[in-house]
Amino acid sequence: MNQNGVKMTNTFDKKSAFRAALIGGASVLAMSAAPAFAQDDDDAASDDKVIVTGSRIANPSLTGSSPITTVGAVDLSLSNTVNSEQFLNALPQTVPGFDSSSNNPGIGEATVNLRGLGAVRTLVLVNGRRYVSSNQNAGVVDLNTIPTALVERVDILTGGASATYGSEAMAGVVNFILKDDFEGIQLDTSYEMTEENDGEIFNTSLTVGGNFDNGRGNAVLNVGYTDRQSVFQGDRAEAGVTLNDVGTGFSESGSVNIPSTLVLDPSFFGGDEFNFTQALGITPPCTQEGTTLDSSMTYCTSDSFGFLFDPDGSGALPFINGGPNNTRYNYAPANYLQIPQERYNVYASATYDITPTVEAFAQAIFVSSQTEQLLAPTPVGSLTVTVNFDNPFIAGETDVLDLLQQLQDQNIASGFSSSTDSDGNGTPDAQLFTYRRTLELGGRVSDIRNDSFQLQGGLRGTLWDSWDWNLFGSFGQAETSITQTGNVDILLYQAAVANNSANIFEPNGVDPAVAAGFGVTGAIDGVTEKTEISADISGELPQLSSPWATNPTSVAFGVEYREESLSTAGTGLGPTIVGFNQAPATSGSFTVNDVFVEANVPLIEDVDLIDELVFTGAFRRSDYSTVGDVNSYAAGLSWTPTSGLRFRGQYQRAVRAPNIGELFQPQVNGFPGVSDPCSGGANGAYDGYDASTQATVMANCIADGVPSAQVGANLQVNAQIQGLFGGNPALEEEVADTYTYGVVWEPNFVDNLAITLDYYDIEIENVITTVPSQTVFDLCYVSGISSFCNNITRGPGGQVSIFNSSLQNVAALVAKGVDMSIDYSYDTAEWGTFGIYSLITYQEENSLQSLPTESPVDCVGYYGATCGEPTPEWKYNTRFDWSMGPYGARLRWQRLGEVQDDLFQDGGTPNLFVEGVDAYDQYDLTLFYTMNDNVYWQFGIENLTDEDFVIIGDASAEQSNTYPASYDTLGRTYFGRVVLSW
Structure with a gap:
């Protein structure tokens, strides 16, 4: 398999292990020729051990049973990818997470969300190892900390992989393989700008590497810099005014x-x-x-x-x-359409052969990234002020x-x-109930700085020729510092109006010195740390091999220890501060000890209709300091009836232990409006039920300890009841059953053609979510689910003293569909090499069941307030390639199928001007030229046809009147790139 091109395949067999190198070509690190779109079998063959994402077994003949898509360095280069989420979000397997357009909502991070099941259920690895997660979003890796200049390839595995990698690998795995073993000097610089002369992105990196000690060692150093300029919503007419869908058209809305x-x-x-x-x-x-x-x-x-x-x-x-x-007030123009970013990164790696069979390795990554969130000036609303006459x-x-x-x-x-x-x-005075925008303080600015580093190293080697071992250790830290300006202390604001010092009667009327008196700056500082130590060994066990197979059984055993901690100092702002949302201080840690085993067992080989039949299995036992012991396991089959045709299937039991934020975010008191089903009277709910429901409620209330004589009495004297909200140390692990079934076809009668077809079924239970306050009571007493009664505490007389509405394990997620890839290239004598590669995803189901008593909501074909980002039934990502000598071109075509507003679900008939969005097509073109062994040029156009801005309106509950992570908002963009190598 050519690991530089996008492929949905696995190593196929010994004979054609890397034959699928059809579209991809030479590494950008060695840009001595134009990217090639075909590779001879002889050149591809290798006896080196190959680590396949999704397995711990190093074996050149390994036949995987899980589908993997690979994005190579050439693909990242030809799309001018500066931040990896740009490319990942375009793949059909993903639903866009946070990216460069995520201003509100957004926290300055970039995430990947496989199958739309949530970024927390996608495990991000670097070189097959865990990477330090962001402390803003505990358990999720900020992709901004992995500069694409370092990436050799990205493997995307579909389905659970907890048996191989542990927690979080439910929807799948994204594994960034970084460059190493480099000799020479390379300077890689790119620049892009929109047709509107804005949105500039400058990126440069310098890589230096070489061998030492007569080739026993190799060292690589890379330094990089990225500068991404902002674009405001006001810079695009379609996003510069907040629009409201009124059925017959759009009206200009606002605050x-x-x-x-x-x-x-x-x-x-x-x-x-x-x-x-x-x-x-x-x-x-x-x-x-x-x-x-x-x-x-x-x-x-x-x-x-x-x-x-x-x-x-x-x-x-x-x-x-x-x-x-x-x-x-039109608040849209002041918001970012593209958030700015400045990033520095340093990467160093080294390997050294201590002996012919033992190698030492080390790697260090440091990234400093600064981004910004900008919102309109603070709204000070629903506030009573006193104005003296x-x-x-x-x-x-x-x-x-x-x-x-x-x-x-x-x-x-x-x-x-x-x-x-x-x-x-x-x-004399007047008390006024007012709403005002504090222009005098300027916009709300959240300045976000992330500094992260990861150090890892160890020893690896071989034993008895057929066994490989690894001793590995790593330590990573992510430190975030956020400064938030533009907040308002409403008590000081009221005082400034009452003492006649604040002029609230005209825009920008408050003296800057007075405004500074009620303006407040908040700060959030946090640190996440991750420590990992592991040891594993893999090799062949001929004595346990099948008598009907030629190749021996391969196994892997290992142990791992991991510790994660999070410490975040909250904003330090009290309840009288408005502007940015308050962030409570969070502190916690956990440890986990794992043991795992994996096997690859050829069962039958070289008989009629069974060229190869291979069983794969894995088991992992994890002992968490929080949720205790959890087990994950996997079983798969790969059947090759004849050369060029292979069927594969995989079952995985995957788990996700709750992350630190979910466990340890402080529980805070609140007083929401709730009606107690056990209480009658004006504030209770009992009197509003019919006789049948009252009988059910009475039985459940008595079972929960309410005196029978008090059920239906006036137990609830206040409309509000004290509750607890936040993390929950008693959370359990999420559990998933994932299935993939597929076929790989490389017909012998057509050269350079590969087709894959895979069905996936991911079902997750015990999903962690927040249960609304009233629902806690209804599920206990109306629905009779006793586990929710444990969240309600009553006094001796039956009155509710407090209830808990913190995170609970109550939801369920399902994602089902089909992935297909078509890969073909053709060589001509006079016109060079032509190629086409297409990734296609059909989504059968993508549903959320938020509570056990509710029906699942299937979001396939919809977008909106419930479903979020568009989830089309069909998604395509296709590229057309041509190369001849030093010249080449690539045309990329991305299609998102039609979608409808989720208000139309279940027969809904809303009066909307925009009922949905037709299929959306975007084309990108890249031309490249290899001048010589030392100089490579690249020029490209994104959104070649300058597709119209997709206006949806605020009925979608999104920003910028659209979904900017799914539909382009910047318009046609030009980029250039030059790579100099010595």
Whole structure:
């Protein structure tokens, strides 16, 4: 198998182990010729031991039973991939995770999400070993810390692999194989920019390597730098205004938190609209054409529920909530469409032959990455402020003062206020229920710096010619420092308004010094550490081999120890701070001791209809300090009836132990509105049930310890009940059963053709999720699920004293579908080599069952508030290659099938202007030229046809009016690259 090209295959057999090198070619590290699209069998044959992702056995004849897709260095190069998630998100097997467009939501990280089952269920490895995870998202590797300049290839394995690698390998494995054993000097530099002259990305890396001590050792050093410039949503017309789907089209939407302060009429809470009198001299614009104001209290428009101060500070206008003339605040332009990034990386590796059979190896990676999240200025909403009538900023503004007096009269009449001097300072005032945007503090900026390093090394060697052993140790650390500016202390803000120092009556009216007084900076600092020690041995056991097979049984045994810790200092901001979400301090650690065994057993070989029949099996026992002992195991078969045709199948029992954040995030108190099913009265739920449900609830309440005489009585005197929210140290492991069945066909009558077809079925139970507060009570007393009753604590009289709504093991996930690959190349005498490679995925099911009592929600064919990123039934990634001598070209075609808004699920009939998105096609073109052994040039265009911006609108609950990780938002982009080698 050529490990530089994208392939969905495995080593096939001894005769054609690497024959599938059809599209890929020479390593970018040795760019002495144009990337080749075919390779002779003789050149590909090798007796070297080959480690196949998904196995611990080193064996050149290993026949794998799990499908693997390989992305090579050439593929990353020809797509000008600077961050690996760019390429991975384009593969049909993935649903985009966080990437360069993830501003909100987003935490400055890049993740990979196989099959849409969550990034926490995709295990990311580096050189087959675990890599230190991010401390912002415990248990998930930030792909920003793995610069693509170091990558030789990326293997993507479908299905569970816990028996081989341990926890997290449920949806699959992404294994980054890094470059080593390099001789020479290479400078690799690229630059890209959009057709709008923005979004620049500059990337350069220098690699130096060579042998020493007469070839016994090799050392490689790589240093790299990346600078990615920002693009704002306001830089693209389609993303610069927040759009709302109103059925007949889009309306410009936004926030009620406006720069010049929105004041709500208290009568709004009773269902009335705000009203004005013409006597105030106000002639506002109205959404209903022809509506005028007279001296009586007349509604201006059904879309107004308050007023705003005129931007020039001289009066007041009605707040228009909807329509083309609405006065909402457009927060979109200030948000990033492409987040900026600056990254430095250093990579060093060395190997040394201590003896002919023992080699020492070491590797070090250091990455420093700085990104930024930018949101619109902080909204200070739903806040009551006191405005004195002697406020100097409205002195002499008769209209405004009359309006405030009128409003205060209504406040007293409605009970919203009880006095004309609410603060008792001797000056009449008005209490205003307001919404405002603090432009004076600027946008909310989250400056995120990630520094990570991984050190690993060990010894490896051979015994008795057919056995390989490894002693390995590693230590990794990821340190994150986040500074968040633009937050507001609402108590200090209220005080600044009440003491007449803050001018909230016009945009940017607050003096910078005053604004600095209520502005607050938050900081989050955290460290994740990972330590791993392992030893394994693999080799052949002829004495346990099948009598009907020529090749012996191969086995691997090993032990591993791993320790992970997380310590995060929270923002340190109290409950009176608004702006960025609060982050609690988290601290915890766990250890795990593993033992594992793996076998590759040729059962039958070289008989009619069975050229080869191989059994593979694996077992791992893990002892966690948190969840205790867990077992994972695997069994597979590979059957080759004749040369060129192979059938394969694999079953895996995979597990995922809860990560540190899920276990140890502090539990905090909250007081949500909940109705106790055991209680009657105004606050309880019992009186609202029918007789049959009441009988069920009564039995379950009594079983939970509520006195029978109290069931249905007024047990709940308050509408809110104290609850606990956060991590849960009692969480159990998630469990998955994964199945893959497939066929690999390389027909003997067609040269250079390989076709694979694989079915996957991944079913995960005990999934960790948050259960809504009311649901905790309903599942216990209405549905009768006793495990949820354990989360509710009652006093002797039956009253609820506290309940726990922390993370629980209650959900289920299912992903089913078919992957197909077609790989073909053709050599011509006059026109060079042509090739085509296509990856196709058909998704049969991608469902979430959030609770045992609910039906699964299948998201195939949908996007939206429930399903998130588009999950089309069909996804394609195809490339067309041509090379002749030093010249070559590649055309890439990516297609996402049609999808529909998930509001249409289960027969829903929402009134939407955009009901779905047609199939989306994107084309990228790369041209390359190898000038000589020392110089390589590359030029490319992404989004060659400049596809239209896919506008969905905010009904999708996404950012930028679309899904920027799925659909291109920057437009046509150009890039160039040069590689100099000595």
